Amino acid sequence: MNITIENKYLQNTYKRLGWLVVLVPTIGTLLGLGLLLQFGISSWEIWLLVGMYFLTALGLEVGFHRYFSHHAFQTTTTIRIILAILGSMAAGGGVVYWAAHHRRHHQYADRPGDVHSPYVTATSGIGNRLGGLWHAHVGWIFQGEISNSMLFAKDLLRDPIIVKINQLHLVWVALGLLIPAVIGGMITATWSGVWGGLLWGGLVRIFLVHHFIWSTNSICHAFGSRPFVTGDRSTNNLWLALPTLGQSWHNNHHAFPNSAIVGLHWWQIDLGAWVIRALETMGLVWNVKRPKPTAIESKKIKQ
Ligand SMILES: [Zn+2]
C-alpha cells in the first residue's frame, strides 16, 4: 500500500486549499496589524483572541495530537467530540488527514517519507538548511501530499462519529470564524464589533495557531536541545512551550510519543498536560499514559 494517495485531482484540490488556508489568515493578520497601529485594540478583542487561541490549540494539541494520533489517554464520547471539533476549528485539515500525516511523521521522522522534515524535501532529496526549514514549516502544505489514511489512520476511519466530524471539517472552520464574530457583535452591538471578532478571534487566531503549531515541525527539528536518543533530529525549546501547549518539548515527545505528558520536569511548562491532569482528576479522562522513570533514564543521552 502506498504511503500517499496518488490522485492528481485530489492533490490539486489540496494544493489550492493549502494556499487558501495559509494566505487568508495571513492577509487578515496584516490587516489586523494595520488597524492595531492606527486604532489600537480593545481588551475584549485581546480576550477573544487568547480564548479562541487556547481552545482551538487545545483541540489540536490535546485532541488531534495526543488523543487521536497517539491514544495517550482515554476519555468520554462527549470530550472526544468536543476535542475533534475544536481541533478542526484550527483550520489545519480534518482529524483523519491530520492524524495520518502526523503518524507518518513519527514513522519516518527526518528520513525519506517524512512529510515535513527540515532535512528531507519531497522533490529534491536533502534540501539546503533554509529551504528545508521553509518546507518543514509551511512549504509541505503547498505540495498537496495526502498521507494514505487507510494505512496510517484506519482506526479513526472505523469510528463513525469521527468520520462524520471529519467530513464536516469545513463547517467547523466556518463555525470557528462565526463564533468570535457573533461574540464581537453581542459585546458591542455594532457591525464593527462583528468584524473585530472575526478578525482577532478568527483570522489572526488561526494565523497564530498555524505558525506556532508548525514551528514544532520546523524549529523543533532544527534548533534546541536533545536530551534523549530518538533516532531523529527533534529538539526541546523552552520559548515555544507556552504557545504550543507543551509540544515544543518535542524531543521528549519523540522519545515517548504515546505519553500524555510531554513536559517531563516540573519546569517544563506543558499546558496540554495540565488540562489532561485536570480532566483526569474530574474522572473525565483515564488511562493517562506516562513514561516510567526507568524508561526516561534509559533513553537519556549519557554525557
Ligand atoms: Zn516531530
Ligand SMILES: [Zn+2]
Ligand atoms: Zn506526535
